[in-house]
Amino acid sequence: MAIAQLRGGGGGGRSYLMILWQRWGKREWAIAVAGFAIVILAFSFIISSDTDSSSVDHFSGAAPTDFIPLVLLSNAAQRGAYCLDGSVPAYHFQKGFGSGSRRWVLHLEGGGWCNTIASCSFRKTTALGSSKYMDHQVQFSGILSCDPSSNPDFYNWNKVKIRYCDGASFTGHPKNFYNWNKVKIRYCDGASFTGHPKSEQNNDTKLFFRGQLIWEAMMDELLSIGLSNAQEALLSGCSAGGLATLIHCDDFREFLPKDARVKCLSDGGFFLNEKDIAGNATIQSFYHDVVNLQGAAGSLKKDCVAKMEPSKCFFPQNIVKSISTPVFLVNPTYDFWQIRNILVPSSADPFGHWHKCELSIHNCSPEQIQVLQGFRNSFLKALSEFQQMKDVGMFINSCYIHCQTWISETWHGPNSPKINNKTIAESVGDWFFERKVSKHIDCPYPCNPTCYHMDFTGQRFH
Ligand SMILES: *[C@@H]1O[C@H](CO)[C@@H](O)[C@H](O)[C@H]1NC(C)=O
Ligand SMILES: *[C@@H]1O[C@H](CO)[C@@H](O)[C@H](O)[C@H]1NC(C)=O
Ligand SMILES: *[C@@H]1O[C@H](CO)[C@@H](O)[C@H](O)[C@H]1NC(C)=O
Numbered sequence: 001m002a003i004a005q006l007r008g009g010g011g012g013g014r015s016y017l018m019i020l021w022q023r024w025g026k027r028e029w030a031i032a033v034a035g036f037a038i039v040i041l042a043f044s045f046i047i048s049s050d051t052d053s054s055s056v057d058h059f060s061g062a063a064p065t066d067f068i069p070l071v072l073l074s075n076a077a078q079r080g081a082y083c084l085d086g087s088v089p090a091y092h093f094q095k096g097f098g099s100g101s102r103r104w105v106l107h108l109e110g111g112g113w114c115n116t117i118a119s120c121s122f123r124k125t126t127a128l129g130s131s132k133y134m135d136h137q138v139q140f141s142g143i144l145s146c147d148p149s150s151n152p153d154f155y156n157w158n159k160v161k162i163r164y165c166d167g168a169s170f171t172g173h174p175k176n177f178y179n180w181n182k183v184k185i186r187y188c189d190g191a192s193f194t195g196h197p198k199s200e201q202n203n204d205t206k207l208f209f210r211g212q213l214i215w216e217a218m219m220d221e222l223l224s225i226g227l228s229n230a231q232e233a234l235l236s237g238c239s240a241g242g243l244a245t246l247i248h249c250d251d252f253r254e255f256l257p258k259d260a261r262v263k264c265l266s267d268g269g270f271f272l273n274e275k276d277i278a279g280n281a282t283i284q285s286f287y288h289d290v291v292n293l294q295g296a297a298g299s300l301k302k303d304c305v306a307k308m309e310p311s312k313c314f315f316p317q318n319i320v321k322s323i324s325t326p327v328f329l330v331n332p333t334y335d336f337w338q339i340r341n342i343l344v345p346s347s348a349d350p351f352g353h354w355h356k357c358e359l360s361i362h363n364c365s366p367e368q369i370q371v372l373q374g375f376r377n378s379f380l381k382a383l384s385e386f387q388q389m390k391d392v393g394m395f396i397n398s399c400y401i402h403c404q405t406w407i408s409e410t411w412h413g414p415n416s417p418k419i420n421n422k423t424i425a426e427s428v429g430d431w432f433f434e435r436k437v438s439k440h441i442d443c444p445y446p447c448n449p450t451c452y453h454m455d456f457t458g459q460r461f462h
Helices: 013-021 027-042 117-123 211-224 240-255 282-294 302-307 310-314 336-343 355-359 366-387 424-432
Strands: 002-006 045-049 067-072 090-094 103-108 137-139 158-162 232-238 261-267 327-330 393-396 439-441
Touching: 090 211, 103 240, 211 240, 232 240, 240 261, 261 424, 282 310, 282 336, 302 310, 327 366, 327 424, 336 355, 336 366, 366 393, 366 439, 393 424
Parallel strands: 103 158, 103 232, 232 261, 261 327, 327 393, 393 439
Antiparallel strands: 002 045, 067 090, 067 137, 090 158
């Protein structure tokens, strides 16, 4: 069995992670924090083998050329598109080659959401709210890998990783943000930015809720560097980016040539509207706060907003039906982010009975496993109406994990999670290229021996 150990990514990543985990008391922190953990994990896996300690591979199997530089959006000021702190949004771009030169895969970064002035103000001091703190280069792996053995269908495509810095899944628009003059809090990071519209004062304390404008400016820029000429394109994203993928899927289709094949892949983005174990609608009220704080309603699916309270349209189960572009959902039914933040947030477990189980699914008691099976049932029930849709593809596995497409080990390799003997990469390829129907649903835990289960006890992974 393989084990991956978390290493501190670039200077104290591990202790940063631990400090963050200790702040679980407040719901808004917990949700933001889980996002950071994902980001940190992105840079910090290695894998080793229990049985053969000599075979130590780098988790993503990446060559040095897979480190791709950060590019700041050139049209940000003109479009009013800013990160939470007023800095310029950014992306990473690797040019396609050979048969991939007119094919594009985009990946929207995830990282939770912020739902209050305090949590958004904290976020703007991190890479999830400011390009000032973003790494100057990131590793492209999994669906972004340029190695055909780890990424058979997309390795030579143009690849873009779009950084996430608005805190609301690329929604939010200043016009909708009627109360933004009230956003003045005593907060100092000593940073001031150039390029703000003149009307905006007090840059240090201001928050910019511009996710929709970031999305549009990003599309503008990518269209100008070749996306407008694409024959095939796949919009993907993980976690909050997987949700953004669903929210913006049809607009993406609109930006591209009519005769292009365009599809959307949401990874770990199917956040379920489920009550927590104490019976509170924790995630629903959290999304309500995010959507209201950021004025996100205008970015959400119109036909959904017409039918229900706008923040409910942040739940994929309420919008997948109205997406006309083909969608693929990759999601584990024991999504650890959802277990830790939707089903068992710390507010619902004041005595910490779930603590060990949340650290590792192998530590859960039989009663807790029953509760998790109940969550899985709700998950499958929510999915069942999309299962019949012709263009929908699915890879719904039974692992305790969250995002699986940008990590090479979980995307495609000899030890990757499989359902019906297919890796995630193969299943997505079958659906994208219409090689065969690709709707895979796993048997319940612990039946699938190919799973990677996250293990947070000492930040281990097996
Ligand atoms: C905010 O940014 C604008 C534009 O760069 C600048 O003119 C202004 O002085 C800044 N305000 C503060 C309070 O730093
Ligand atoms: C959760 O629900 C209980 C009642 O079921 C209530 O007493 C409690 O205040 C709620 N907690 C939160 C954090 O909303
Ligand atoms: C599983 O897939 C692999 C690779 O496609 C293939 O070589 C192998 O025969 C398959 N195994 C089964 C049991 O179908």
